[in-house]
Structure formats: structure tokens, C-alpha cells
Amino acid sequence: MRTQVGIVGCGPAGLFLAHLLHRAGIESVILESRSRADVEGTIRAGVLEHWVVELMHQMGLGERMKREGHFHTGITLQWNRQRLHLDMEELTNGKKVTVYAQHEVLKDLIAARLADGGEILFSVSGTAIRDVDTDRPFITFRRGAEGAEERLDCDYVIGADGFHGPGRQAIPASQRTEYQKIYPFGWLGILARAPLSWHELIYANQGEGFALLSTRSPEIQRMYIQCDPKDDIANWSDRRIWDQLHARLATEDGWQLQEGEIFQKGIIPLRSFVCEPMQYGRLFLAGDAAHIVPPTGAKGLNLAVADVLVLSRALEEKYRRNSSEKLERYSATVLRRIWKGERFSWYMTTMLHRNEGETPFEQRIHLADLDFVRTSRAAATALAENYVGLPFDE
Ligand code: DHB
Secondary structure: EEEEEEEOOHHHHHHHHHHHHHOOOOOOOEOOOOOOOHHHHHHOEEEOHHHHHHHHHOOOHHHHHHOOEEOOOOOEEOOOOOEEEEOOHOOOOOOOOOOOOHHHHHHHHHHHHOOOOOOOEOOOOEEEEEOOOOOOOOEEEEOOOOOEEEEOOEEEEEOOOOOOOOOOOHOOOOOEEEEEEEEEEEEEEEEEEOOOOOOEEEEEEEOOOEEEEEEOOOOOOEEEEEOOOOOOHOOHHEEEHHHHHHHHHHHHOOOOOOOOOOEEEEEEEEEEEEEEEEOOEEEEEEEEEEEEOOOOOOOOOHHHHHHHHHHHHHHHOOOHHHHOOOHHHHHHHHHHHHHHHHHHHHHHHHHOOOOOOHHHHHHHHHHHHHHHHHHHHHHHHHHHHHHHHHOOOO
16 A cells, blocks of 8 residues: 555544645545544543634534534632632633533544545554655554554654554654653543533642543533542542542532532543654654643643644645755644643643642642732733643744
8 A cells, every 4th residue: 555644543643634634635544553433432631722623613624513512711720619710712812712522523533534535444453663764664554453464655654643652662762852750640530411510611629639620511521530540440439529529629609519420430640741853754753642741731632733733734845845844843843832731731730739749838839829820910811821722833
């Protein structure tokens, strides 16, 4: 098989890239190790930055999101049983976010890609990326677990295959530097059939630590609480989860969190990670293959889409005008914005979680950070600008 751009990974980075390239008249093939059902069923975060929503509409992919997504013009921060409402729309000259689950975005992008005649091979195994330091890179793989080894020749290989995929490993270890921070807490996430409790997302730090109230639909709510990342979900009865949510979200104004049937629950660890550079020869990394953020602020998908927007423009310039200049600068360009996403996600995480490993001095500093957002329009604006999505600096 031959294509222009071989993409490993059918997550947000791979799918947005395939669509953007198609619009520019550039062919691609996506190889994915998971089944279509797995990709479409994996529960992740659900906040789309302002420009991602505009991009989906421009690409003709925003119809269901417009019907089923929820526009949010503000967020609520809570600590010491007090609320702070941040009017992001007012602070950022009209920008807002949309709450629409990542796997719903993926369903829409997969269906549209297949309808356009695009090629996505699901459930491939043994994927190996070869010869990216030559002019003739290729990818080898098998269909399913048993298929014969096949070869996809391409001009460029994109590693959009997540943190554990082969993409990053195809850059020799001597040619990359990895930066990492592991947090001493995880998130326990639930989906519950319950009415909406509040008209905005609530980020709280109270009692035993962080809690987040989010939504999926008027009937289904998404909530998270900080927990031990190594804890067994079997230790968390529904009652214990609700009790913790009530305690961490309680305010003085008599507001009540609405309970319901919990039908999905799981624990995830939190990490920050960046690999530099994000390119080597004809290999380019995008999304989680190169960088991970802790989920506070929901930047993961947004950073991945930002990578491939820049990458698609660079590839377009190469194919249209035979200029490699933007491709050569790809890693340096996207890392400037990625590090700001890393900074924001780390800031939201450290400010909003209780960390027993920190000194009482550091814990007081996080309270001061929150109070700074309450009392300074500049601090509130900085948080809001990051939350709705920072501008591009190409
Ligand atoms: C959601 C997840 C986040 O990490 C966040 O900051 C906000 C919302 C969510 O899953 O809805």
C-alpha cells in the first residue's frame, strides 16, 4: 500500500489531521491498534476550546455537537464553602467553551472520514515505524492479530498513537529529551443518571481535596474526585463517592448536589509529560505521543488538535509550494504553545488539589493563588484566556 501521509493512531490528533489533509487534497491512511468500538467507547474529558468548536464547524463536522453539546460562558471555582463565578465570555471578549465528550467527537470524525472515502484500518497489530531518517519511510503492520505482515509506504509518518504507542520510540533515545512530573493523586471519575446540579462546571478544593462537577446531557452528569492513584475502585461504594462529592462541593448558600444512579466509574493517574523535539527525519509526533497533561482544565484533546492544525498547514506548504520551512519548524512552533498548556494544567492541578506531600507553606500559597483570582481582574483574565484556548503563535 502507498499513501502520502501515514498516520499511526485514530484519536483526536490522527482524525483531525486526516480531515485537515483531505481538505487540502493530501491523501492519508490511519492505522489503529484498537477496535472501532473501543475507540468510540473510551471515556475521556469533554471540554472543547473556542477555536476547536469553530474549526469543527468550518470543517462541516459540528452539526451534532451544536445540537447535543453545551455552551458554557463561565466556570465556578469553590473553596472554603464559597463560590467564585468566572465570566469567561466577558473576560475574553466573547469566547466560550463547549462541553461535548471526546468520544462523541471521535464518533463524528470517524463517520465523516469513512463517508469521504478515507481509509482507517482498525485492530491492526505489530505496528512498526521504519526508515524515517530516509526519503522512503514506511510502516509495517498486520490486520487483526493473525494477518500477514503488510507495508504502508508514505512520504511522512505521523505518530499520533498516544503515550504508549511506538511513535515516540521511533525517535532514537539519544535524540530526544523527556520531561515528566507524576502527581501523588489520581482522579476517580463517574457517570451518573442524575439531573443537572449547576449551570456551569464547578472546580472545588475543600475537605479531602479536589472535586469537579461536569455534565454530559440534561440526564447524565460527569463528576470527579481526587483519590489515591493506586486505590482499588472496589473500595469506593456509590455511597462513599456521593458523601465525598457532597463534602467537597458543599457551600454556605444551601445549594444541593443532585444524586442519581452511578453507571460508570474508574480511577486514572495524573501526569505531566513532554518529549522534545517532536520530529525526527520524516516522523512527526502529535498529541499524547509527545505530551500529557493532568486533566484539570481538560487540555489534552485541545493540545492535540492544535498540533495537527499547525502540522497540516506545514504539510500543505510542502505539497503545494515544495517549501519545507514550516515542517522544519513544526516542533519548535507547537512546543511554545504546548508548554503553556502544560503550565496551565499544572497550575490548575496544584492549586485545586490537596497534596499531603507539600509543606503547609506551599498549601497556603495555593489558597493565595485562588484568592488572587478572586481579587484581581488580571489574574481572572489570565485563567479565562487559558481556559478558552490561547492564541496561536506560528
Ligand atoms: C471534564 C474533564 C475535565 O478534566 C475538566 O477539566 C472539565 C470537564 C469532563 O469530563 O467533563
